[in-house]
Amino acid sequence: MSLMLGRAATAVAAFAAFASGVNAISKISVGGRYLYDDSGNRFYIKGIAYQPQGEVIASSTNTFGEPSTFTDPLANATTCSRDVQFLTELGVNTIRAYSVNSSLNHDDCMSTFSNAGIYTIIDLSLPNNGSIDRDSPSWATNLQDQYLRTIDAFSAYDNVLAYNVGNEVVINSNGTGTAAFLKAAARDVKAYLKSKGSSALVGYAAIDASADWRQPLASYLACDPSDSNSGETAIDLYGLNNYEWCGDSSFQSSYAGTQGQFAGYNVPAYFSEFGCLNGDSARPFTEVSALLSSQMSDVWSGGLAFSYFPATSAQGQFGMVTISDDGSTVTTSQDFDNLKSQYTSATPPNTPSQSNAGSTSYPSCPSQNATWLASTTLPGTPSDDACSCLDKSLSCQFKPHTTNGTEINIIIGDLIDFGCSLLGQMSLDCNAISGSGSQGVYGDVQSCDPATKLSFVMSQYYEANNRDPQACSFAGNGTVNTLAPSKASAAQAAESTCVTAGATGTFVPSSPPVLSAAAATSSASSSATSDSSSSNSSGAVPLLADSRSLVGIVLVALMTVAGGLVTLA
Structure with missing residues (x-):
């Protein structure tokens, strides 16, 4: 009974804030390799992936189980209002949306989350040829236009923390040359945001992989090819999808190696996914106590648990909640309770101070070798x-x-x-x-x-x-x-x-051409699936x-x- 009363009180508070129209969410900025809020306090991402799973068609060419459809999680006012109380109860301050539709209206959801003190990290890529191709990469007008339309659709909101230019695009040493196209995308997106006066950060979410190219990739995305320390082609925020900590592990057993490898990293970094499955048992999420502690705070600025909605994978079933068929009822799991306990009890250190963090530096780029293939000569800005x-x-x-x-x-x-x-x-x-x-x-x-x-x-x-x-x-x-x-x-x-x-050649991209009515309708229909959509082999x-x-x-x-x-x- 007390749990239900607590959730009701949270919902009332969120609604009151929304009704008042007061957006008091703090602007997050970069100082050195850390994140800070307006008051100068360290900002740590205590987040969760917030994306209903689309239809996944199993095939030999879809080894990652990537969806072919998507539901825009930030375009349905009813579901956002339904979920905000649970996200607040979890202690979440950031959600990550992997696919959004720029032709839809996001005012209600973004206001709901802003008034609840929740930031968004928005991936700019989409399923079905809407991202940089791992096997045949290019940075082309269709992708740039898609990315910029999404930025335009979200530019008025105060709670966009970052835009990701890619997720796990580089997956092995043979494909590291693809990073040149990611860096070009970051360069042009960064220039476009600056031209619009936006403070949103530009990020990338990397797969956790062999250190012989994982570290060069991270360094390459945050380096300056011109050695001018300008950072014009560098990302602002590096994410690592990390599932090293499984069950009740320990810092030494799971994170010590990764911590050491990123000890000198130059831009803010976080775990863009975490939450290793624990067999048939609930995940304890004890990694939070390490991630949000002095053991790791000198390198990492928090992380995002995977995932709020149910998500089926080759490893098993993820998800903190289940949604009723009519979308009206949310049932939480033991995973939910465990993450809530960890997030709400975490007290990460407020050091270094913003005044002592210094400015962000952008070192020279890593040299090419047998396992790192990316050139520092980047493709031009698409026109x-x-x-x-x-x-x-x-x-x-x-x-x-x-x-x-x-x-x-x-x-x-x-x-x-x-x-x-x-x-x-x-x-x-x-x-x-x-x-x-x-x-x-x-x-x-x-x-x-x-x-x-x-x-x-x-x-x-x-x-x-x-x-x-x-x-x-x-x-x-x-x-x-x-x-x-x-x-x-x-x-x-x-x-x-x-x-x-x-x-x-490079230049500041201009606003993309306006989509025709037919194209906009087609784009909207691609995300018009159930809010609780999941893998559906019967229709695949x-x-x-x-x-x-x-x-x-x-x-x-x-x-x-x-x-x-x-x-x-």
């Missing part, structure tokens, strides 16, 4: 104007028959691969649309969206085949642009005219079968077309 100029000038343009975004993404990926293979047979290449973060070499068209890249490849092939209309068909997905220049090398001419100067098989069928039809048609086209060379 919508340059890529639009190119697209309008191309002789063969991608015009798909479908309007389904997921299907279009599948078609684009397969057609680019196929088109590049056709060019290879003609001793031509796709270097213009590619980039290497390891070599620090980026094609002129690398920073354009995938559809424009495909149109460029199509145009190269069409022109190499003497503009035979069949060479622009690509199974009916290509259309001849009658307004393009008529000379045979029009694709290369458009490349030179529109985008060549921007391969590694038909979706996967449909996509594979579509790809199969496209490729069979393409092979038929190619049989007649290769002879034209």
Whole structure:
């Protein structure tokens, strides 16, 4: 009975604060490698992941169990009002949202959490080609526009602590060259925030991995390639998804090694996920007593437990609460009670003082070696104007028959691969649309969206085949642009005219183009799932079968077309 009364009192207090319209949440700033509030006190993240799990389609290409759909957790006023009392009871001061929809309204949720003293860390990436690709990375206009639209959607709120430019994008030593694209994204997002007068931080959440490249990655993201100590390309906040502490472990057994490896780190750091599963038993969350203590406070500024909502993984079932089918009732677990006990009893030290923290320094970047491959030469800032100029000038343009975004993404990926293979047979290449973060070499068209890249490849092939209309068909997905220049090398001419100067050039991004009504509707529908959504294998098989069928039809048609086209060379 007392627990219910306590929760009711919390809810009343939160509602009263919301109704008063008084937003007194403190601004969080960086001092040296620490976080401070307006009063000069150390700020520690006592947080939780706050993202309902979307549909996860198991496949050999989805080894991380990443969702294909998402529910925006900050766009439903009813659920935010329902959950704020539980988050407050936990002692949480920060939540992390992994996927949000920039076309939806977030006023009510953000006000509810602000008035409860809860900050947000917002990931800018989205499922389904809405993030930097681990296997084929690029920093392109479509991603930059998506990131900036999200920033615009949240720019008026006072409780955005940070925006993450990626989550576990670099996952092994072979892929460390991808970090160059992450650093470029951080650079451009940071410049955009500064241009808008925003104090929000720019962060990244890293996978916990082998120290031989985990430490260089952290150093690289927070370094200054120019050795000017400006920090213009450095992240402001480093997150480590860490699950080393399992059950009732100890600092020496679980964290001492990681603590030592990050002892000299130069920007604020926190555990962007923690909470190792404990078999079938509740998680004790005793790691909080170490993380929020003098043992670790000289390096780390707290962390985020995973996760408020249920989340199924290969390791087992996460989650602090369960939600009734109608979304009206929240039932807490022993995990919830254990985390609450740890958070509410933690008293991290208030040292060093802000005046003694000094300013943040940005050292030189780590040198390339056998396990660290990223170059300090970064891709340029993507330009919508340059890529639009190119697209309008191309002789063969991608015009798909479908309007389904997921299907279009599948078609684009397969057609680019196929088109590049056709060019290879003609001793031509796709270097213009590619980039290497390891070599620090980026094609002129690398920073354009995938559809424009495909149109460029199509145009190269069409022109190499003497503009035979069949060479622009690509199974009916290509259309001849009658307004393009008529000379045979029009694709290369458009490349030179529109985008060549921007391969590694940098500038402050401008506001992204306004989405069309259809695009905004499509974006909104992608997050219109149940608030308590979770993995649903019963609905996954038909979706996967449909996509594979579509790809199969496209490729069979393409092979038929190619049989007649290769002879034209």
